[in-house]
Amino acid sequence: MRASAYPQTASDVLREAHDAVDGETSTVGELIDALGVASYTPLVMLPSLALVSPLSGIPGFTALFGVLIAAVCAQQIMERPSLWLPGWIKRAEMSSDKARRALSWLVRPVGWLDRVTRRRLHGLVTPPLVRFPQGVCLVLGLIMPLLELIPFTSSIAAAVIAVVTTGIFMGDGLLVLIGLICAGAIAGGFAVLV
Secondary structure (H helix, E strand, O other), X not given: OOOOOOOOOHHHHHHHHHHHOOOOEEEHHHHHHHHOOOOOHHHHHHXXXXXXXXXXXXXXXXXXXXXXXXXXXXXXHOOOOOOOOOHHHHHOEEEXXXXXXXXXXXXXXXXXXXXXXXXXXXXXXXXXXXXXXXXXXXXXXXXXXXXXXXXXXXXXXXXXXXXXXXXXXXXXXXXXXXXXXXXXHHHHHHHHHO
């Protein structure tokens, strides 16, 4: 159960991130501080949503946020009580103007996710089964730096992470299941290409 002091919907996560972006540049650490670490899931959801936006076209952005997603997922799976990230990730900067535009671009799709989520198949979003979708997000985050070399693939993988993490955050196991099926399809397609 989420405490009321923390975001209640994906739109709340987006709004808090938008409010945290100020000045000419913003750091990853500032965004993390704005979201808090009571739940690791928003800290995976936000970078994955950002990678679906036009921000994914910025060189190095996909690799940075892929590492961030993987690091947070790993600690979430280990149930660490507090988040640790390397200083270079926390200090990474982005243009506040570009970040605000990308976050504004996400308002509609995130609003749609909020409207379609319900509490369903709750077993998939609670331990021990929730470790599997978290592990899938970890693997997708780890391969993000490689996907930066192939146009649009990082956005597809990020969309899957966004669907899975939104399902976990909102307690919607059906959404998680849909995300896992999409992840399986991506893995199958990649295996055929290789």
